Amino acid sequence: MLIVTAVSLVYVQLQIQIFDFAYQGKKREKAITHLLDTNSEVRSKICLLQSANHLGVKLLDENSKASLKFLSRDQIVQLSMPMVSKIEQASTVKRDKNQNLLANFFLLKSQAEAEPIR
Amino acid sequence: MNPSKRHLRFSLIFLFCLFGLFIFVIKLISIQVFKSSYLSTLAEKQHNYFVELEPKRGGIYDRRLRPLAVNVAAYSLYAKPRQMTATMKKMAVEELNETLGLDKGYLENRFSRNKYFVWIARKLSFPVAEKIKALKIDGLDFIKESQRYYPDQSLAAHLIGFAGMDNKGLEGLELKYDHYLQGEYGLSQIIRDAHNRELLIERGFIPPKNGFDLVLTIDETIQYIAERALQEGFEKHHAQGAMIIVIDPKTGEILALANRPTFDLSTFSASSTESRRNRAVVDMYEPGSVFKIVTAAAALEENKVKESDPFFCEYGEYKVGGHILHDHTKHGVLTFQQVIELSSNIGTTKIAQFLGAATVYKYAKLFRFGSPTGINLLGEVRGVLKDPRQWSKTSISAVPIGQEVTVTALQLVCAIAAIANDGVYMQPLVVKYIRDQEGQVIKEFTPQVLAKVISPETAKRLRQILKGAVDNGTGKMAKIEEASVGGKTGTAQKVVNGQYSHDKFYASFIGFAPAENSKIAVVVVVDEPHPSYYGGTVAAPIFRKVTEDVLKYLATNQAPKNIITLNNRSSQ
Numbered sequence: 135m136l137i138v139t140a141v142s143l144v145y146v147q148l149q150i151q152i153f154d155f156a157y158q159g160k161k162r163e164k165a166i167t168h169l170l171d172t173n174s175e176v177r178s179k180i181c182l183l184q185s186a187n188h189l190g191v192k193l194l195d196e197n198s199k200a201s202l203k204f205l206s207r208d209q210i211v212q213l214s215m216p217m218v219s220k221i222e223q224a225s226t227v228k229r230d231k232n233q234n235l236l237a238n239f240f241l242l243k244s245q246a247e248a249e250p251i252r
Numbered sequence: 253m254n255p256s257k258r259h260l261r262f263s264l265i266f267l268f269c270l271f272g273l274f275i276f277v278i279k280l281i282s283i284q285v286f287k288s289s290y291l292s293t294l295a296e297k298q299h300n301y302f303v304e305l306e307p308k309r310g311g312i313y314d315r316r317l318r319p320l321a322v323n324v325a326a327y328s329l330y331a332k333p334r335q336m337t338a339t340m341k342k343m344a345v346e347e348l349n350e351t352l353g354l355d356k357g358y359l360e361n362r363f364s365r366n367k368y369f370v371w372i373a374r375k376l377s378f379p380v381a382e383k384i385k386a387l388k389i390d391g392l393d394f395i396k397e398s399q400r401y402y403p404d405q406s407l408a409a410h411l412i413g414f415a416g417m418d419n420k421g422l423e424g425l426e427l428k429y430d431h432y433l434q435g436e437y438g439l440s441q442i443i444r445d446a447h448n449r450e451l452l453i454e455r456g457f458i459p460p461k462n463g464f465d466l467v468l469t470i471d472e473t474i475q476y477i478a479e480r481a482l483q484e485g486f487e488k489h490h491a492q493g494a495m496i497i498v499i500d501p502k503t504g505e506i507l508a509l510a511n512r513p514t515f516d517l518s519t520f521s522a523s524s525t526e527s528r529r530n531r532a533v534v535d536m537y538e539p540g541s542v543f544k545i546v547t548a549a550a551a552l553e554e555n556k557v558k559e560s561d562p563f564f565c566e567y568g569e570y571k572v573g574g575h576i577l578h579d580h581t582k583h584g585v586l587t588f589q590q591v592i593e594l595s596s597n598i599g600t601t602k603i604a605q606f607l608g609a610a611t612v613y614k615y616a617k618l619f620r621f622g623s624p625t626g627i628n629l630l631g632e633v634r635g636v637l638k639d640p641r642q643w644s645k646t647s648i649s650a651v652p653i654g655q656e657v658t659v660t661a662l663q664l665v666c667a668i669a670a671i672a673n674d675g676v677y678m679q680p681l682v683v684k685y686i687r688d689q690e691g692q693v694i695k696e697f698t699p700q701v702l703a704k705v706i707s708p709e710t711a712k713r714l715r716q717i718l719k720g721a722v723d724n725g726t727g728k729m730a731k732i733e734e735a736s737v738g739g740k741t742g743t744a745q746k747v748v749n750g751q752y753s754h755d756k757f758y759a760s761f762i763g764f765a766p767a768e769n770s771k772i773a774v775v776v777v778v779d780e781p782h783p784s785y786y787g788g789t790v791a792a793p794i795f796r797k798v799t800e801d802v803l804k805y806l807a808t809n810q811a812p813k814n815i816i817t818l819n820n821r822s823s824q
Contacts, residue, residue: 156451
């Protein structure tokens, strides 16, 4: 009888905890939803700002202050980095990696990178 | 107290308790046995809550995956009038009138309803919803929904179309590809407590299937260039309407398609049906002189004439079947090339008479006039091209110069694109492919050859003639510095009450650039321009503006000619 009572109490306690976590989870979910909504709002604003219609009115319209025009291929110049500096850059990266060899050894994962939410 | 009395009292109390117990047992049996299923269903209903999970409607993107239509979160405000006191209702009316600008009468009417759920406003933006939440009015709550968002507003409005309040496509590609875009609803079973608070415990979950994305052949930048020039021309010439299509002649992919008047996709309900009509595809009109390309193509392909063959143009007046045909400018003898370059009606009629009605009809059919092009858009009309057996005595002087025949702007651009593409007629396309949310292509629309209309040799000769029409003929205002251009002007009288009008015209220009190895073919049609109404003065400048910028834009995608290496400052 004692065992049954004890097991029942444990069961009730676990159920209370489950519901407590569920309430907490709901609160956190609300906060995350709010952040996602803000993110969605910002993304839609970015969409608007980078749209051809918006940029066109801002930059290409005759009435706009910028009054930019499409350039012909002859008017476009590509600035290129010389080959030497590229090799130098590559070797610097390699050297840095070697210096951090000991640190890298103890690292389980590569450096975390932030990713946009899709 | 005597024992018998005490015994009686004890028995009565015992019987009373027994009776009470009996009542409890009966009630218990009633609850546990007879009402069991009813009560458990009631409890299930109270604690379990089914939520329909809305799928994400697929996006619409341009050929470079720039968004043209996407989904954003929207917040629909509802009230629970039964749970609200009179003071709360009054406060809500005042505050919502101020925040949302809703009429007080409307709000009072909504709050006076004795219901648990009443919509107040649908699909509010995030900042507005936040403002209302900050008011902390009891009895008001939100349901999160999704809403279509068109970042380019009116750009490509006629093509994209729009989706309604329930996220179902109502017009354009939103309607045509609705079954791909809409997705499937999911279901979630959530537990809630006695206070109706939801708990993060899910008992059942069927995830929603999100809609597929539509990737168009349209280029957002080219679309902007085309719309900007069209709007300028539309306003300058006080026109009733205007249309433009830019197509890649090699693939048949439409790079831009625009109409005027137009409308803003974000406020489509406020627009008129007139402004929402995709004229380039659903309107047909008599094309006028631009149709002379068919007669010219027929003459060259049949080897009946050479560029230098002379035609006497009767000094501007020529009688055919009792009807006197006029030229805009009086000409004597013109070569075949000059007839097209200077757009002589009499010269073209004489060429057609030489070829015969059947040949002209055959080539008009080959260029798919009188038949739909099969573009993946709704409502395409086929136009009218009568069989020669139905032609009147004057038809031989009308059809070859673009009268007694009706076409769409789309048919015209496909025809000129076929000439630019060595005589190969490509199926016009607006959708490139459909992909799922992971980026996997579900359906691809590959370029398709519909017909080989004329030989590459004939196409080349015709291109030279059309280049001449721009360099020396009626299309001089279409000329650009950066590249050679081929094209043909058209000025067609509108038919009003069955009669040709003398003050209402269609001004049009069809052309391609560069003249050899063309990158684009374009049609521009302006409906009822005033005061100028010639294709060469109204439509050709719009063509020039678009072609100039589009060619520059397309060139920026190639490697630049000038490369400067920073270290030694050498220039290649």
